[in-house]
Amino acid sequence: MTTHSTVPSAAPPADAAPLLAAEDLHITFPGRHGADPARAVDGVDLHIRPGEIVALVGESGCGKTTLARSLLGLVPPTSGRVAFGGKPLGYRSRALKAYRKRVQLVLQDPSGSLNPRHTVYDAVAEGLRIHRYAGDERAAVAQALSRAGLRPPERFFLRYPHELSGGQRQRVVIAGALVLEPELIVADEPVASLDASVRGEILALLLRLRDELGLSALVVTHDLGLAWNIADRVAVMYLGRIVETGAVEEVLTAPQHPYTKALLSVLPEAEGDPVVLTGEPPDPSRVPSGCRFHLRCQVLAGGEAERVGVARDCRTTDLPVLSGGGEAQVACHWAAARAR
Numbered sequence: 001m002t003t004h005s006t007v008p009s010a011a012p013p014a015d016a017a018p019l020l021a022a023e024d025l026h027i028t029f030p031g032r033h034g035a036d037p038a039r040a041v042d043g044v045d046l047h048i049r050p051g052e053i054v055a056l057v058g059e060s061g062c063g064k065t066t067l068a069r070s071l072l073g074l075v076p077p078t079s080g081r082v083a084f085g086g087k088p089l090g091y092r093s094r095a096l097k098a099y100r101k102r103v104q105l106v107l108q109d110p111s112g113s114l115n116p117r118h119t120v121y122d123a124v125a126e127g128l129r130i131h132r133y134a135g136d137e138r139a140a141v142a143q144a145l146s147r148a149g150l151r152p153p154e155r156f157f158l159r160y161p162h163e164l165s166g167g168q169r170q171r172v173v174i175a176g177a178l179v180l181e182p183e184l185i186v187a188d189e190p191v192a193s194l195d196a197s198v199r200g201e202i203l204a205l206l207l208r209l210r211d212e213l214g215l216s217a218l219v220v221t222h223d224l225g226l227a228w229n230i231a232d233r234v235a236v237m238y239l240g241r242i243v244e245t246g247a248v249e250e251v252l253t254a255p256q257h258p259y260t261k262a263l264l265s266v267l268p269e270a271e272g273d274p275v276v277l278t279g280e281p282p283d284p285s286r287v288p289s290g291c292r293f294h295l296r297c298q299v300l301a302g303g304e305a306e307r308v309g310v311a312r313d314c315r316t317t318d319l320p321v322l323s324g325g326g327e328a329q330v331a332c333h334w335a336a337a338r339a340r
Contacts (some may be wrong), residue, residue, distance in 0.1 A: 020082070022070070023080055025045075027077055037285060038283070040062075040066040044237075051214045053210055055230065055234045056219070056236070057221055057237065062281060068218060069185060071103075088248075103182055106190050109242045111161065115161075116162060118155065120158070123172055141175075142154065144176070147212075148205065149171050150168065152174065167199060167284070172194075190202060191203065203229055225268075238281065243260070243332065245322055251330075255311070257331070258299045261298075289315065314334065319333070
């Protein structure tokens, strides 16, 4: 596994007050055709400190995008709360508008994010116009494009998305987020649609923005290799909950949860045979009893949980919600038994 592509700045102190925090967050959607409600996010604590990049990792359908949308104020929680700068997030239009100036979204598909009829200049200036920016619009757009690595920025003002490469389009999307000078960005699969040769450039850009601007980021991804290359801390999500979290080097070099181990085993540079998880994650309207991963767990299936005396707990005893702090934590009966 490769090391970080850019030398990161010093991590924030472990006791630094979080910039963004989810506390006991639950998001439930009504069931269809009489089915039970779907517990998309089912008790999550997650903190992001100033100047920190956190990777939220998991398979499709695990709840990570719903969690990210809630942190952006797009999906109000069923219970629990989101706090920014220590203050609970308000969901009235004026409060959300002010909040979204400080927290910006970078979407996965730059082609879908950009209006094909808008020039690059208009795409980047859109946020300024929504928030009625009173300064020099042209200078702000130029600065944002320059920070995103599109230089000289004036050369891109009158271009349209179809005239740009995929990497350039993603940089325009990033510039559109940067133009409002946010404190945090939420990047949902920010390089998934890009060629491998361009991915490293975009990841290096995000690291540079963190180092130069003190920008915090939540990077949502299914790719633990990406997490290794960009994040200070990683949170692994399965069926609506964080099942393992901690410093990226600790979690990805010495994973404790069988789910994390399985995700790591399929990376190209992984040693040994990949762990093939059976079946799909359970329906969030029918969360199993006990550990929610036990129906697919290679440790339970292979008899290792039985050997340490926790097989029954795996099937019947729920695990506590992990706290949102920076220390290494795991929600797994087998891992806890091995640590004793």
